[in-house]
Amino acid sequence: AAKHRLWPEIDKVSTEQLHYARLGVGGAGGWQLFAEDGDMRMYRREEEADGLVVDPLKACHVVKGVTGHEVCNIFYSPEYRSGWEATLEDMTVVEKISDDTLVFLQTHKRIWPASQRDALFWSHIRRVSDDQDPDAHDLWIVCNHSTEYTEHPPNAGKCVRVYLTVCLVCQTFIDPPKEGSEITRDDITCKITYCSVVNPGGWAPAAVLRAVYKREYPKFLKRFTSYCIDQCKDKPILF
């Protein structure tokens, strides 16, 4: 992977996104809580870029019974995506850069009254050992970031190209079981931070976009995490 033309950007953006995800939502960051459901908290900032709503989103969730490695694997791997990404209409892997880096082209279902969108992005998964606290459990991160491919120019067909940067950061916590007994899924908890900035690419009314984000993001994260629990519950734990 070190040789690929995109590698410097992949490494830079993934490192930046990990840092960004670990920043808190308190203080002057301008984050406003807009959805809560059990342990899930969803925050957004109201931001526009050349008149388009690009509200950054940060979601924090705690899920029992799965590890960060399992959650990031499911989020990264193409074969699971149709099982949890409800707004997906089509998905292809445009390039396999390495085992831990793929390039996806996705078309999302049209959201009335806006025109249909597609997204072309590299996706990179990595394990990060926590340098501050070496005996803390490892972090796993998946970073998705829009990219250009001459074979797939934006807005060539029916879809408007969105530009996105997304990261999923997961940390596993293990409650040590009784002396000598094996760790079960009841002993593991995964702390999830999901950050996304989606530029809708072409015109879409601000009110429509904000309504769509408010509706779609909580649904998306709940559906995704439930899918992870369901996929992993009868399988050996992947730490």
Ligand SMILES: CCCCCc1ccc(-c2ccc(S(=O)(=O)CCO)cc2)cc1[C@H]1C[C@H]1c1ccccn1
């Ligand atoms: C008029 C609407 C314009 C924007 C439509 C659109 C396109 C892509 C995306 C998007 C693309 C990728 C990701 S991901 O996290 O990388 C996972 C892989 O699929 C996530 C979200 C979002 C939205 C916005 C609907 C909104 C929305 C929000 C959560 C889920 C679905 N739709």
